[in-house]
Amino acid sequence: MTNPHGSFIWYELMTPDPDAAKSFYDAVVGWDIEAQPAGEMDYRMITIPGAGNAGGVLRLTDEMQSHGARPVWLGYLGVDDVDAMITAVEHAGGKTLMPANDMPGVGRIAMIADPQGAPLYIMKPTPPPGNESVVSDVFSVDETRHVRWNELATSDPDAAITFYKRHFGWHQEGDMDMGDMGKYRFLQHGGVAIGAVMPTTSASQWRYYIGVDDIDRAIAAIDAGGGKVVEGPHPIPGGEFSLHATDPHGTAFGLVGPRKS
Template identity: 45%
Template sequence: MAGLPIWYELMTADLAAAGAFYRATLGWEVPPQGEAMPGGVQYAQIGRADGTSAGGVLTLSRAMQDCGARTRWIPYFHVEDVDASVAAAEGLAAKVQMPPVSMDGVGRMAMLADPQGAPFYLMAPTPPAGQPEAKSEAFDPFKAGHCRWNELNTTDGAGALAFYEALLGWTAGMKMPMGAAGDYQFLEHAGIAIGAINPVQEGPSHWLPIFGVANIEAARAAATETGGKVTVDLQEIPGGEFALNVDDPGGAALGFVGPKGASQ
């Protein structure tokens, strides 16, 4: 469905360290070597135990790092017409970081930064051969091993909300006061709670994917044992589950959400 997140891409300089971390925390499989891409980089698909894809990993070359690219997670949002959406985004003060490009069997995509600087992709995907109705399973608000929540940490909550409402048709849901920083604003699309805008007083603005786990305590232990760093420790959230934020071994920020004590 247009407007929903459909893919997540990890940009990292160390594919092996990333593979060990995400295997331990989320049960994902990241190939030790990805497919060769132009510019001396590799692209590896992240597999789940059920055979579906959680996203992809793009290795960062030294040249990319020298130009400012850094380890991070970046979401892809589904649009019907990438070129028209890019033009609309530019009219809303977004900046194009990679102009629209088509990839055979994958789709057409472009990379942008929103007005506050948070990077994201727009994509019109090509369905797999023989599966015209296929849908992405990268995002699922309820399942472990999937991204369950998309949190935009931004220096201008009101501006960010206006931008994504206009570009992707999102709507504002409930909100929680966060003191001087502003409100934690829930985001919805077509009746689906997809995430929230989290106001921060200092940048850089960025998207934080929060992945579901079956056992939050086990995920925390696995994260620290494989080189991750806890940045926001366990906090109970509405509904009785728990969440925490971590940096992976390369420094990419992400979160985990799930119950305590369940078996993995």
């Protein structure tokens, strides 16, 4: 893939029940998650009907959960050199959660935690034969059924911003005052607004906001599917609304979209 170093190139839901995830997210977002895995590993593509893929779903096995894995959404950052990035992350105070390994036909991948503890993948993808110039479009600032915003809640916003600017080529410009909660500081990459950083007193983590066609329709689907709206919907600049929610397994995610009713 030819996305610049530091781009979000994939999103993955880790869950103990991919079948339940398909039922829930297909209804909420409008996806068509694969009903069955294509290979030996239970990994299913999140497909956007008529528009490619939005990410993947990995089944959490009992063994994974016995080693501490929990249901979570994780983002993948494309990097020029996975091993060099692991070294840089560790020197900066971060950790390697999963050592680098090569996945045939997919690429070289590792899981890290930034210096404040927020986990994410880093990856040097292998482009499809004959399509070496392919670009990942799983992140979009305005398309429904794609991740549209990447939000980092962190124990140390200043240090986190310095880390991602230095190692992934991001920028930080502009903010919004949240009163006692501090500042909501906007992030850019390649001139595109990709998300924001905010302070938290809880564990540092990323939250990903998925675009939907109608926030009220999505809320009804969350309720019907056994999920829970935790906060919102709140109006955001541009006339749309955002919310925080959890799926039936307690996995946190966000939604953003218009209100049509």
